[in-house]
Amino acid sequence: MSDTAATLTQDRQKLEMAALSAPAVVFTVAMIAFPVVYTIWLGFQTFSSTGKQSFAGLANYSTLISDVEFWHGLWITIALFVLSLVLQLVFGVWLALVLFHAKRLPGIVRSLFISPFMMPPVVAGMMWLVILDPSLGAANYILQSFGLPPSDWLASPTWVIPTIALIDSWQWTPYVALIVLGGLQSLPPSVYEAAQIDGASPFKTFRRITLPLLLPTIVTAAILRSVDLLRFFDIIYITTQGGPGNASNTLNIYGFRVGFEFFNIGYASALMLTLTAIVFGAVLAFNRLRGAVAW
Amino acid sequence: MKARMLATHVALPVFAIAAASAPAHAADFDWMKFKGKTVTFLANNNPVAQALLTYKADFEKLTGMTLKVDAYQEQQMRQRLVTVMNANSDEVDVFMTLPSREGEQFAAAGWYGDLTAMAKNEVAKDYDPNGLSQALLKAATFDGKLTSMPMNIEGPIFYYRTDIFKKCGLEAPKTIKDVEAAAEKIKTCDGAVTPFVSRGLKPAIAYTFSNMLHNIGGTYIASGKSNLCSAKGKEALDTYSRLLRDFGPPGVVNYSFQQISALYRSGRAAMAFESSNELRTVMEGGARLKDTGLLPFPAGEAGQVPTTIGWGMAVSSHSKQPEAAWYFVQWATSPEVQKKMALQGIAPPRPSVAKDPEYRKWIDEEPVRKEWQAALDVLATKGSSEVGYPIVANPESREFIGQAVQDLILKQKPLEQACADADKALDALIARK
Numbered sequence: 001m002s003d004t005a006a007t008l009t010q011d012r013q014k015l016e017m018a019a020l021s022a023p024a025v026v027f028t029v030a031m032i033a034f035p036v037v038y039t040i041w042l043g044f045q046t047f048s049s050t051g052k053q054s055f056a057g058l059a060n061y062s063t064l065i066s067d068v069e070f071w072h073g074l075w076i077t078i079a080l081f082v083l084s085l086v087l088q089l090v091f092g093v094w095l096a097l098v099l100f101h102a103k104r105l106p107g108i109v110r111s112l113f114i115s116p117f118m119m120p121p122v123v124a125g126m127m128w129l130v131i132l133d134p135s136l137g138a139a140n141y142i143l144q145s146f147g148l149p150p151s152d153w154l155a156s157p158t159w160v161i162p163t164i165a166l167i168d169s170w171q172w173t174p175y176v177a178l179i180v181l182g183g184l185q186s187l188p189p190s191v192y193e194a195a196q197i198d199g200a201s202p203f204k205t206f207r208r209i210t211l212p213l214l215l216p217t218i219v220t221a222a223i224l225r226s227v228d229l230l231r232f233f234d235i236i237y238i239t240t241q242g243g244p245g246n247a248s249n250t251l252n253i254y255g256f257r258v259g260f261e262f263f264n265i266g267y268a269s270a271l272m273l274t275l276t277a278i279v280f281g282a283v284l285a286f287n288r289l290r291g292a293v294a295w
Numbered sequence: 296m297k298a299r300m301l302a303t304h305v306a307l308p309v310f311a312i313a314a315a316s317a318p319a320h321a322a323d324f325d326w327m328k329f330k331g332k333t334v335t336f337l338a339n340n341n342p343v344a345q346a347l348l349t350y351k352a353d354f355e356k357l358t359g360m361t362l363k364v365d366a367y368q369e370q371q372m373r374q375r376l377v378t379v380m381n382a383n384s385d386e387v388d389v390f391m392t393l394p395s396r397e398g399e400q401f402a403a404a405g406w407y408g409d410l411t412a413m414a415k416n417e418v419a420k421d422y423d424p425n426g427l428s429q430a431l432l433k434a435a436t437f438d439g440k441l442t443s444m445p446m447n448i449e450g451p452i453f454y455y456r457t458d459i460f461k462k463c464g465l466e467a468p469k470t471i472k473d474v475e476a477a478a479e480k481i482k483t484c485d486g487a488v489t490p491f492v493s494r495g496l497k498p499a500i501a502y503t504f505s506n507m508l509h510n511i512g513g514t515y516i517a518s519g520k521s522n523l524c525s526a527k528g529k530e531a532l533d534t535y536s537r538l539l540r541d542f543g544p545p546g547v548v549n550y551s552f553q554q555i556s557a558l559y560r561s562g563r564a565a566m567a568f569e570s571s572n573e574l575r576t577v578m579e580g581g582a583r584l585k586d587t588g589l590l591p592f593p594a595g596e597a598g599q600v601p602t603t604i605g606w607g608m609a610v611s612s613h614s615k616q617p618e619a620a621w622y623f624v625q626w627a628t629s630p631e632v633q634k635k636m637a638l639q640g641i642a643p644p645r646p647s648v649a650k651d652p653e654y655r656k657w658i659d660e661e662p663v664r665k666e667w668q669a670a671l672d673v674l675a676t677k678g679s680s681e682v683g684y685p686i687v688a689n690p691e692s693r694e695f696i697g698q699a700v701q702d703l704i705l706k707q708k709p710l711e712q713a714c715a716d717a718d719k720a721l722d723a724l725i726a727r728k
Contacts, residue, residue, distance in 0.1 A: 048727075052404075133546060133554070134544065134545035134546035135489065135544040135545055135546065135558060135563065136557065136558065136561065136563070150545065152545055152546050153546065154546070154549055155545065155546030155547070155548050155549045156546075157705060157707070239549075240549060241496065241497070241498065242497075243496065243497050243548060243549065243701065244497070244548035244549065244701055244705060245497070245548075245698060245701050245702065245705065245707065246698075260370075260373065260374045260377055261370075261373075261498075261690055261691070262688065262690060262691045263377060263400070265381070
């Protein structure tokens, strides 16, 4: 076969492969792109209380800037994000170290440690709602049996965000621990042997060797948790529905209510796209950080 | 000539309308007319739908149709409905609706099929559409169109512990002031129980608060403006929030029907102001069967104006088979089915069912059931279905009512500011088209 004929056959094969895979590619792209494009389009529409729709241009976005509830929701979202992320990273690393060093821990105990994140969030939310009920719940009973004052937990505008952060951390710290444990197991043993020969204390070894080497893994865990935390919905909706008052009304909860309870789909779309932009921004920032700490 | 014109232009149309509107088809009515069709029912997974769907097989046997049930919790059901209706989809033929909440909104959006003609013409002999609660039918009629048929009758009623009242030397309260006085006395007489509990969760407050407001003599709107800062409005806000703050359980701002029923059933509340539908839940286990008294909420300056609502069954305006869908609605709201549901504790929206000997026997079995029915009779005769603002954005209006009450319970704002903030936001809602 001549070179030209071989090239033609190769080109034809490529063309055939492209034609065969095109429907799958088009379908996949459409499945990803359509909801996003549709939401962008909805963000430029306005819906009356009766569902009548009309083009609004950027009106939804200008409303957003002057909407006190939007800024409040943004603040609540960020506060919950920071508090939960810090708790989950700190306790996640600690739990990973415990699991890594406690080699003789029975499998069942290890499974128990990491079981909360396997629980459906709705079940977790309902369970904590009962435990934290100020009148009937076990949490206040335990506090009072130690002579401590009871708390209103989810019913207190002051304590609702720390309480939700605690519930989420209870559920997702094991997930962070699992990621960090993977990172710990892949660290080179030679570095530790060198540190041991040099007589480094366990704390110094952790601070100077383990933590810097683990940072890329921790940042990866932070990225994964950030996306979830900024879009946090299920547990809040189950436990407080954004209350008391508006004390736990995150952007996601606010957007949901505007869209599905008040039927203002256009404004809800604008809110959700803004939240999506924030999530993207956070992921990009963490990715940069990940690049900076890579070794 | 004139006589012939009159006959052609006036008498014939009148005759045609009369002929069309007379229930003359009852004799020819055939339940098997739509045999082989499938009707999709979007249901709220509440006790009303649960009781109805116990008899799903009976409907399928009677009509030869298949009933496809799509059941969700209340909020998820609305979410699904909004998606389906906004897409003009015919996926849903029949859906459950609360006319007092979303009636104005759904009617204005054109989501309800018009049942007026079918309720007159396409009825079985024993259906008796006029036997349904006229107040609930009126509440489901928008711009002259009947949009849904009532499935039940319900409203908030007053549950109280007769044993605690006796121990503390109290009589059953007749007025709101009596309720406050009883709460005060129970607080000192029996420190182990919560004196009073009602809804404190923001979106749920309007259901019980509306009864308080109307009993006191307040209105939501006066001269086209929000009226919460009127003297009566402030009195209602102050009384409701004070009862919950000073005599309610800790964390009451997260309380809706589940928490209230659980607290009362466990014997840890002396008075509860909660839905009549909760009787079955409250009586579960039988602990409260012999020590509970039931009343419509005690009177205020305007007497007793209880909140009375009911779930309705509507036919989707996008349904491709509204007649078949109507057959299901008709079966579900027929005297026979409503009697069966009543025996499961679903208060019937038909006075004839409430008087049925079998139902009366069930009622007479327990004194608490008798009081429950007596309270429901008051709801049926004196009730108002106004829960929140009578505007298209009714669901949103409930948020602001709830916010004002929560601001007062949590002492986040003084009364003047809480009502003024709510009025400002509600005026904007009223003005919104």
